[in-house]
Amino acid sequence: MNFTVFSTDIYEEARIKLNPKDQRLVQDKIREWMNNPEADGKRFKKLPNQGKNIFSLRVSSVIRVIIGKYDSDYYLLYTGSDHDKTNSWAKTKNLKRNNFTGKIQLYSSAVDILKQEKQVVQEPVAKQ
Secondary structure, eight states: OOOEEEEOHHHHHHHTTSOHHHHHHHHHHHHHHHHOTTSOTTTEEEOTTBTBSEEEEEOSSSOEEEEEEETTEEEEEEEESOHHHHHHHHTTEEEEEOTTTOSEEEEEOHHHHHHHHHHOOOOOOOOO
């Protein structure tokens, strides 16, 4: 099986929040999966209700890596040390080609965007 794996900024930001031991474990499991993606089907699975291209790679009992697939390429999207939170992050995501730019883009559902907007704190306006 021949494919390319790309790392994303979102993934890298999440990965560096892991402790150094877990960072190495994540990198080792990704390398194992890349060398033989069909070796352990239980570790790499499509997430239910996620369309056809969002997957989870089981790194340990708690660590997951969320991976998106578009055509024959894979994109490392996110990782975390709490598998429930990591899989929850993925529930509102979809990977598709942007019709305007032609580039592959990660989209969030409207529900996810509304939740983020509620968390935004507005800065006070300075009096003139």
